[in-house]
Amino acid sequence: MLPLSNIPRHIACSCRGAALFLLCGLVVGLTEEEVEARITALHPADQALLIGGILSALALATVVFGHSGPGGIVAFWAAIAFVLR
Numbered sequence: 001m002l003p004l005s006n007i008p009r010h011i012a013c014s015c016r017g018a019a020l021f022l023l024c025g026l027v028v029g030l031t032e033e034e035v036e037a038r039i040t041a042l043h044p045a046d047q048a049l050l051i052g053g054i055l056s057a058l059a060l061a062t063v064v065f066g067h068s069g070p071g072g073i074v075a076f077w078a079a080i081a082f083v084l085r
Contacts, residue, residue, distance in 0.1 A: 015055060025084045
């Protein structure tokens with residue numbers, strides 16, 4: 001079990017990993033290592049804005065596709081699968 005002081009860091013690393021995984025699917029021509037190197041080269045505040053923006057866009061897409069009915073949810077997961085290919 002994680003100590004309470006390490007929980008925010010663990011959550012941040014998990015969010016960063018998820019955002020990195022999504023970005024690697026969207027950025028064509030760069031390897032995962034190159035994308036990660038570019039993200040880690042950013043200032044921590046800029047990293048937080050980038051990761052927060054990606055996860056916010058994902059949450060907004062979930063809401064938009066979710067309001068489209070059952071077909072929208074299927075289309076959302078198909079789009080995620082296509083991006084992550």
